[in-house]
Amino acid sequence: MSHQAGTVPGSVAAIVLSIASSALYADSAPDEIRHSTAVHYADLNLNQPAGVAALYRRITLAANRVCGQRTLTGSNYPLPEYARCYNKAIASAVARVDHPQLSAYYHAQAVRSRSPEMAALPPR
Numbered sequence: 001m002s003h004q005a006g007t008v009p010g011s012v013a014a015i016v017l018s019i020a021s022s023a024l025y026a027d028s029a030p031d032e033i034r035h036s037t038a039v040h041y042a043d044l045n046l047n048q049p050a051g052v053a054a055l056y057r058r059i060t061l062a063a064n065r066v067c068g069q070r071t072l073t074g075s076n077y078p079l080p081e082y083a084r085c086y087n088k089a090i091a092s093a094v095a096r097v098d099h100p101q102l103s104a105y106y107h108a109q110a111v112r113s114r115s116p117e118m119a120a121l122p123p124r
Contacts (some may be wrong), residue, residue, distance in 0.1 A: 035066040039093065052101045056094075056109065063089035 039062045044051035064070070067085035068079050094106045 020071070037062045037066050041097075046097075046099050046101055049105075052099075052105045055097070055102060056105055059090055059093045060086075063093070068075075 038057075039058045041055045041058065044055050046052055046055065063086045066089060067082050072079065090106070091123045094102055
C-alpha cells in the first residue's frame with residue numbers, strides 16, 4: 001500500500017468504522033447492533049503532521065457518531081460501553097489505515113489521554 005498523500009492505489013481513500021455493541025439496557029433486544037460510517041482522507045497528505053492530525057480528528061468524530069449516547073442524562077461521566085466502543089473504533093480505524101505517522105500520533109494521544117485501552121496497544 002502506498003502512503004503517499006494519503007491515497008490507496010486503485011481505490012478511494014476511505015476507512016469504515018464498524019462497531020458492534022450490545023444493547024445498553026437489560027430489557028432491550030440482546031442482539032448486537034452494527035453501526036458504521038466512512039471516513040474519507042484522499043484529500044489529506046499523511047506525510048505531513050497537519051494531514052495526520054486532520055485524519056485523526058475525522059476518525060474521532062466518526063467514532064463519537066457511531067458509538068451512540070456518551071453519557072446518561074444529567075451525568076458528565078461517560079458510559080463504560082461508550083468508552084469501550086469509542087476506543088475500539090479509533091484503534092480499528094488507525095489499524096486499517098496502516099500508516100506509521102498516524103499510528104505514532106494515535107499512541108501519543110493515548111499517552112496524553114492516559115487511556116489504558118489505547119496505551120496497551122503496541123506501537124507500530
